Structures are given as structure tokens and as C-alpha cells.
Amino acid sequence: MKVLTSGRPVARRDESAGHPVWCAGGHHCTFGRMPAGQHASIPEVWVTDLARLVATRYRDERGRDRVELRVVLKLDNDERSAEDQARLLLAGTYAGLRHVLVDGGGAEAPW
Numbered sequence: 001m002k003v004l005t006s007g008r009p010v011a012r013r014d015e016s017a018g019h020p021v022w023c024a025g026g027h028h029c030t031f032g033r034m035p036a037g038q039h040a041s042i043p044e045v046w047v048t049d050l051a052r053l054v055a056t057r058y059r060d061e062r063g064r065d066r067v068e069l070r071v072v073l074k075l076d077n078d079e080r081s082a083e084d085q086a087r088l089l090l091a092g093t094y095a096g097l098r099h100v101l102v103d104g105g106g107a108e109a110p111w
């Protein structure tokens with residue numbers, strides 16, 4: 001696995017301006033500049049043997065945090081197989097989330 005970016009801003013944010021320490025600022029952050037604006041981190045990108053994973057953290061105007069995870073996976077050329085792969089990705093992602101977040105994971109996180 002190769003980590004392309006850490007998800008942390010390269011320069012320290014001015015927290016007195018209301019940005020959390022992890023906010024990337026600049027064009028990433030729309031807080032206070034757009035309706036429903038939000039703080040946003042630099043995406044953290046992992047290139048793995050199976051797929052590229054991209055995680056971005058957000059904080060909305062009400063202070064609620066969330067993370068968006070994108071999985072970039074090459075699909076099979078056969079349409080039926082591609083559809084099956086996409087559905088398996090959804091089901092597997094759900095099962096992984098449930099295992100880690102609800103069932104406790106059964107192991108310590110690798111970080």
C-alpha cells in the first residue's frame with residue numbers, strides 16, 4: 001500500500017478564522033463563502049493492491065463532522081461481471097463498516 005497524501009494541510013490553518021486544524025482552506029473550504037458551505041480536509045489517498053481509497057473530512061455549518069470515502073476500483077470489461085463487482089463492493093463496504101464500527105473489529109486499528 002502506498003499513501004499518496006496524509007489528509008493533513010501542508011500549512012497550518014488560521015484557527016482564529018474559524019477553520020479547524022485539519023481544514024485545507026483555500027478552494028477546498030467553502031465555509032462562510034457558499035450556502036451550506038463546509039470545511040474540508042486535503043483528501044487522504046491510499047493506493048492499494050485492490051483499489052485506490054480517497055477519504056475527505058468535512059464539517060458543516062452546524063459543527064457536524066463526516067467523512068466521505070471513495071473507492072476507485074477497476075471493473076471487469078464484461079458488463080454483467082462489472083455490475084456484480086459494483087454490488088459486491090457495496091455489500092463488502094457495508095459489511096466492513098459494520099464489522100469495524102458496530103461489532104468492534106476484533107483487532108486493533110493499524111494506526
Ligand SMILES: [Zn+2]
Nearest residue numbers: 019023029039
Ligand atoms: Zn475551513
